[in-house]
Amino acid sequence: MSALQRGLWYALFAAIAFGATTPLIALLGSGAGAWSTAGWLYLGSAIFAAAVEWKPVTLAHGFRRNAPLLTAIAVIGGMLAPAAYVIGLRDAGPFFASLTLNMEAPFSVAIAALAFREHISRRVLVAMLAIVVGASILSAGGSAQSGLHAGVLLVVLATALWALDNALSSRLGALDSRITVFWKSAIGAVLSLITGALLHESAGAPGAVLSLLLIGAVGYGASLVLYLRAQQTFGVARTASVFATAPFIGAAGAVAIGRTPLNAAGIAAFAAMAFGAFLHATERHAHRHHHHAQAHSHPHRHDDLHHDHTHDAPVAGEHVHSHDHTEIEHTHDHAPDPEHSHTH
Numbered sequence: 001m002s003a004l005q006r007g008l009w010y011a012l013f014a015a016i017a018f019g020a021t022t023p024l025i026a027l028l029g030s031g032a033g034a035w036s037t038a039g040w041l042y043l044g045s046a047i048f049a050a051a052v053e054w055k056p057v058t059l060a061h062g063f064r065r066n067a068p069l070l071t072a073i074a075v076i077g078g079m080l081a082p083a084a085y086v087i088g089l090r091d092a093g094p095f096f097a098s099l100t101l102n103m104e105a106p107f108s109v110a111i112a113a114l115a116f117r118e119h120i121s122r123r124v125l126v127a128m129l130a131i132v133v134g135a136s137i138l139s140a141g142g143s144a145q146s147g148l149h150a151g152v153l154l155v156v157l158a159t160a161l162w163a164l165d166n167a168l169s170s171r172l173g174a175l176d177s178r179i180t181v182f183w184k185s186a187i188g189a190v191l192s193l194i195t196g197a198l199l200h201e202s203a204g205a206p207g208a209v210l211s212l213l214l215i216g217a218v219g220y221g222a223s224l225v226l227y228l229r230a231q232q233t234f235g236v237a238r239t240a241s242v243f244a245t246a247p248f249i250g251a252a253g254a255v256a257i258g259r260t261p262l263n264a265a266g267i268a269a270f271a272a273m274a275f276g277a278f279l280h281a282t283e284r285h286a287h288r289h290h291h292h293a294q295a296h297s298h299p300h301r302h303d304d305l306h307h308d309h310t311h312d313a314p315v316a317g318e319h320v321h322s323h324d325h326t327e328i329e330h331t332h333d334h335a336p337d338p339e340h341s342h343t344h
Contacts, residue, residue, distance in 0.1 A: 007234025011242035012277075014226035019098070019249025021219030023257050025086070026094040028211035033201025034090070038082035039192035040209055042185040044216025045224065049182035052225070062179035066172060070183045077165025078188020083195075085158035091151025094257075098250030100155040102135035107163035108240030115167065124241055127279035131244040134272030137265050166240070170231045177228035181221060241276070248273045295324045 021041075029037055050059070063070055089097040105128050112118040165184075172180050196203070203209065230239040248269065 003233045004238075007230045007239065008242060010226045010230035011234055011239045012245070014223045014230060015243045015246035016249055017219050017223035017226070018243070019246035020253055021215050022089060022098045022101075022250035023094045023253030024215050024219070025212070026089065026254070027257050028215070029204070029208050031202060031208045032204025032212065033196050033199070034086040035083050035192050035196035035199060036201050036203050037086045037212060038079070039189045039196060040204070040212035041082060041216035041220055042078050042189035042192065044213035045185035045221035046182055046189055047213070048217040048221030049178050049185060049225070052178050058176075059179055059182055062175055063183050066175055069168060069172060070180065071187065073165050073168050073180070074184045074187035075191065076161050076168070078184045079191045079195075081158045081161035081165060082188070083192060084154045084161065088151040088154030088158060092155060093151075094254040095251055096152060097155050098247045098254060099135045100152050101159055101247035101250065102132055102244055103156050104159035104163050104166075105132065105240050105244035107160050108166060111163055111167040112235070112240070116170075118235060123279055124238055127276040128241040128244065130272050130276035130279065131241065131248075134269035134276070135244075135247060137269040137272060163240070166227070166231070169228055172228075177225050177232070180228060181224040184224070185216075185221065245273055245277055293324075293326055295322065 025037065025041075029040075032040065085097070088100075092100065109120060109124075109128060113120050169180055169184075204212070227239065227243065230242070234242075251269075
């Protein structure tokens with residue numbers, strides 16, 4: 001499986017896990033205040049990350065080396081963004097809140113192109129456009145009676161914060177994604193729960209708290225790990241475009257739980273988004289490119305045409321350690337990952 005294909009599956013499963021959270025939060029998380037809800041969701045995410053990376057020494061070492069960036073990511077993406085989203089969700093409802101999540105894609109692509117100079121192919125732009133058009137069709141099909149309100153604006157704000165969070169997280173390519181997810185989630189959860197307590201919010205009934213913890217573990221914890229893995233092998237912009245299917249998954253969930261009836265607009269939007277996903281699944285990016293000799297440390301595999309070094313004991317799958325690269329020039333399918341940051 002190529003890096004592009006592997007990154008596609010990481011991003012797609014991340015989208016499914018995250019997309020399902022919106023209708024589930026609306027269905028199972030009532031009774032808790034907005035800040036408390038955000039806190040329980042990210043506490044569940046932190047518990048998941050700690051379970052898959054349970055070594056305290058490893059977690060502490062990862063934080064010490066990246067404390068400023070991890071703290072910024074936690075405040076932006078683990079505290080402010082989810083609180084804005086939960087408040088917006090409760091005003092706009094799960095259907096419209098899910099659709100508005102599509103705004104994260106253009107924010108992410110803009111950051112990738114303008115701040116990080118990441119190459120954005122025409123195919124990626126067309127794919128993203130198809131997904132956004134799908135969301136626009138859904139919005140136009142159901143917004144005539146709702147209009148623009150504060151809930152939608154708050155969800156837009158949340159998507160902008162999450163896009164910035166994701167872009168900053170991509171700068172931690174040498175850090176295991178599980179460590180990033182743990183600290184983002186743990187710090188964000190603590191800050192959110194403290195804020196909720198200071199505002200005298202309801203913490204929620206035990207059943208709602210447990211539901212939010214489980215939703216956070218899968219929809220935020222597992223999804224974040226997969227999302228960051230996708231960025232490392234697929235690039236910021238491509239990952240953001242595939243992840244833009246998550247809003248449709250959430251909208252479909254809202255229909256399934258009876259919050260919104262399925263109509264012609266929903267069917268048309270599904271077709272547009274399916275076309276965008278197909279473009280990503282069949283994308284090929286290959287040309288002759290040059291790699292300078294270097295030594296660095298980052299998550300890697302031994303089946304990507306770049307890492308042919310040996311180990312004293314056999315190593316399978318993704319792993320992290322310091323390794324050397326010789327100078328090489330070759331042609332193969334690749335994505336804008338840490339090995340392929342060249343210009344076009």
